[in-house]
Amino acid sequence: MTRKLFGTDGVRGTANTYPMTAEMALKLGAAAGRHFRRDGSNGHRVVIGKDTRLSGYMIETALTAGLTSTGMNVLLLGPVPTPAVGYLTRSMRADLGIMISASHNAHQDNGIKFFGPDGFKLSDADEEAIEKITEGEIAPAQPANIGRAKRIDDAGGRYVEYAKTTLIRGTQLNGLRIVLDCANGAAHRVAPQLLWELGADVIPIGTSPNGLNINLDCGSTHPRTCAAKVLETGADLGITLDGDADRVILIDERGQIADGDQIMALFARRWAEADRLRDGVLVATVMSNLGLENFLQGHGLRMERTAVGDRHVVERMRQGGWNLGGEQSGHIVMTDYATTGDGMIAALQFLAAMVETDRPASMLTRSFEPVPQMLKNLRYAPGVDLLSKVEVQTAIEDAKSRLNGRGRLLIRKSGTEPLVRVMAECDDESLLNDVVNGIIAEMEAVA
Incomplete structure (x- = not known):
């Protein structure tokens, strides 16, 4: 079928215009509920996270109404990173996870991303089935079977504690001065907390969301803001996330920017040396620099290219059984740890490399010379x-x-x-x- 609603990463558009209207969100919620509530029982649950856009309140409420109308129980996580929704969907034994976010886009846009019970983004078949259901009459639940909704207060804390487990036990960031730009987005609370608890001296920016300033002159799409702060404060590293924290761009102590290609190059080499990189393969997209591909070949490794979009990267990784991939834009996918791109976990792995090698960021962020x-x-x-x-x-x-x-x-x-x-x-x-x-x-x- 020809898809009208779903794009490369869920449903996205300008808030209060089709398809990002309250009416469409309600219908999508009901359709997803009908698709995933297969046995008619009242034990089905959905987790919903969001970023900090003003329109998130409207869409969250509409989705909740649609889901509960078909008998799904809704657990509202509040503002959390997209990868936290993937993790908590699986951790909390939910049948479905939903993230309300337009990622790196400006505040006027919003989106709805769906995760299956395994924590991975939905397959094309599931998305097409949900879209088809929205085109007809959606059967509601009987009055006694209408779902319930409640807020989960410790969602961010659960994610923080999990993220710590991705480091070798005992790893501490004591003595490291880090500028952290949260893009006034979904990670504005959890990311500073995570680094502080690991011992870092954190200089947070982009942590005052007002519903309209997400990604505004900050975050991974505007890394110069973080770079200037790194130089001003003499920090060891700058970490810039996007609005939903599924991508990261790094800044070394000299203010130089390292994109996803450089991060993947470092991880691929280190993982290969530790015999962790499955089959010696890194999955990247057609946008990744030719210099990265040449670097991998020089180390006896191989690049698999996909269409643009972290969803395509993850699909190819799962097909091949590979565990490292990503995009130049900063989506770093490590299926040993997460089901989607995770900016903070990628940043933690880079910090671990700094600690283990006792080298400054500038020696780790330039693995290859990019082709112009x-x-x-x-x-x-x-x-x-x-x-x-x-x-x-x-x-x-x-x-x-x-x-x-x-x-x-x-x-x-x-x-x-x-x-x-x-x-x-x-x-x-x-x-x-x-x-x-x-x-x-x-x-x-x-x-």
Whole structure:
């Protein structure tokens, strides 16, 4: 079937416009409840987490109404990271987990992500089944079987305690001065608490959410804010999360930014040396830098590339039985510890490497020299298909011809925003600029 609601990572859109309306959230909740409440008993439960967007109150309430109307019992976690929802879905024996978040997007957007009882994001088949149910009449539960809802006060604490267990017993961060940017998002309480309890000297920023400032000039999409604070305070490391804390970008003590590719390179090498990297494989997306792939090959390791989206990374990891993957944007997936990208657990693993090697962050965040890469985004109006325009197609074919044997070109529509992304890699930076800017110019001319 053609999917209208679900994109690359759940359902997402601008709050109070389709599909991010209270009406649609209620229907999605009821449809998910009907799909997962298979035996008619009243023992089924759902955990719901959210980030700090103002619209989260509206969507949380609507989802709860829809779920309870079909007999599901709802456990409200409040603001917690997306990976905490994946963990708690499984830990609390829930039939379904839901995270209300639009991740790194601005406050006006929101989204609904679903997790199955195993803590992993839903399969395409489950998403399609839920979407199909929303298109018809959804049978409600009998009055005596309507579900209940209650708040869980210790959800964040449960996640913090679990995150600590991912470190070797006895690992402490004493003496480390860390700037932590929580993007005014879902981790604004749990992340500082986690690092402080492990002994770090924490300098928190982006921890004053007001419903409208999530990801605003802070977090992983604006790492310069954290970098400036690292230099100002003389910190050993900067950690920048996004709005739902499933991705991380690191800043070394010199203020230099390390993206997900550099983090994955470090982990892959260390895990391979410890005989922990299954089959010597790292799963990454088509956006990861060619320098990362060359680095892995130089260490006798292999990269498996997937489509963009941590969900695609996780699916490929599960298919191959591999345990490390991620994205350049900072989703680091370690299935030994988590069912989805987890910014804080990835940061903990990096800090553990600093402690174990007694090396500064700058010696661990530059495993390879990236091939020059340029990425530009162009926003388009609803209903406009820029990539179908003859002029744009001609520009793309010309760019491919010019890059042949010298680099690579990737053009795709974002799965979460109305953007076309143009990315190219090439050792010749002049050619790189010409190719990317030429395609963007053609798209702007016909937009």
